[in-house]
């Protein structure tokens with residue numbers, strides 16, 4: 001292929017790292033490399049719960065794209081992707097149309113509400129910087145309003161989190177850290193504030209090591225988080241949430257409900273001509289879409305099955321970053337008629353932060369960690385990513401170095 005037009009959609013973990021790897025390995029006149037993203041910044045989605053709780057400012061999470069790309073090699077277009085037309089090898093953006101020879105789709109995740117009444121209208125989600133910032137402001141506004149109301153609303157200081165998976169638990173942990181400061185700021189007694197986590201399974205963090213889950217629950221409960229497990233969210237109303245447990249419906253007044261129990265691939269993928277399975281593209285072993293040899297799909301838009309269990313790998317940043325190696329190498333191979341690589345994930349483990357320099361982790365061959373050691377592991381993972389993306393400069397600027405407090 002003579003100087004192919006390579007277009008990468010989405011500057012998330014998958015798209016950004018593919019771009020960086022291609023810019024490092026390709027010469028200027030080898031390809032036209034274009035990255036399209038809705039914002040002029042990349043963000044660390046794995047830190048958004050901290051931004052939403054207000055324990056970390058979103059400036060720390062955002063990384064200006066132009067600061068990490070080589071502008072001589074990468075043409076960055078800030079625009080919204082509207083649709084993908086693989087039969088015509090075109091992508092429609094809000095403001096223009098692009099032609100491509102090779103396409104990478106890395107448009108990430110969005111919230112899935114499963115038709116539960118009221119979620120779309122009344123629930124908060126943590127999906128990007130804007131939604132995280134909105135939730136932080138909403139929390140603060142409710143605290144500020146409390147003493148300004150004559151008839152105090154029951155749910156003003158009840159914060160309910162739907163979903164005891166990673167996002168819900170990590171947010172609850174950060175919130176437990178933030179509440180004492182908010183109470184002090186707005187002269188509110190801490191006992192008046194409730195953080196309630198509602199999970200459909202019998203345990204939070206289903207699939208995680210049961211001893212570590214017990215540790216996580218005890219740690220969070222000691223900081224004021226209440227758990228209701230085996231309960232399904234039935235409806236979200238403007239000032240309350242309804243859940244069902246053991247056949248009985250219960251209503252909890254709340255002005256702040258975070259829906260953290262469902263994500264799906266960006267719906268642009270399902271609306272394209274690319275074949276999907278439950279909204280995701282079940283990619284071939286070389287990360288290409290089933291019916292298009294020139295389209296790669298990466299990260300949360302891609303479905304990769306674990307060959308042993310037949311179950312899809314969970315959507316994680318870890319997998320998106322690993323996929324970018326294979327996608328970048330295979331793009332080079334496709335352009336030069338070389339051999340395609342196969343993606344084999346290497347799951348190094350998982351870490352769930354609990355706020356307050358506390359966490360649980362299972363890493364490297366079932367090595368279990370909790371407390372500050374697990375929290376430190378999480379920071380090492382985060383810092384390692386920054387180093388891979390932008391070298392020592394970016395690490396020093398955005399890294400997390402408060403490892404022991």
Ligand SMILES: Cc1cc2nc3c(=O)[nH]c(=O)nc-3n(C[C@H](O)[C@H](O)[C@H](O)COP(=O)(O)OP(=O)(O)OC[C@H]3O[C@@H](n4cnc5c(N)ncnc54)[C@H](O)[C@@H]3O)c2cc1C
Pocket residue numbers: 009010011012013014015036037038039041042043045046047048049079080081082106107108109126127128166167170266268298299300301315316317318319320351
């Ligand atoms: C609070 C939270 C905590 C998490 N913690 C962890 C963790 O500890 N470990 C882990 O491995 N994973 C974690 N995850 C999951 C992880 O963040 C995702 O799996 C990962 O972000 C997926 O990467 P991606 O490249 O597919 O897409 P994303 O990182 O979602 O990036 C998609 C990009 O596409 C852009 N975009 C979207 N739509 C458009 C459009 N129409 N036009 C142009 N641009 C668009 C977005 O702005 C974004 O830049 C967490 C997620 C959340 C929300």
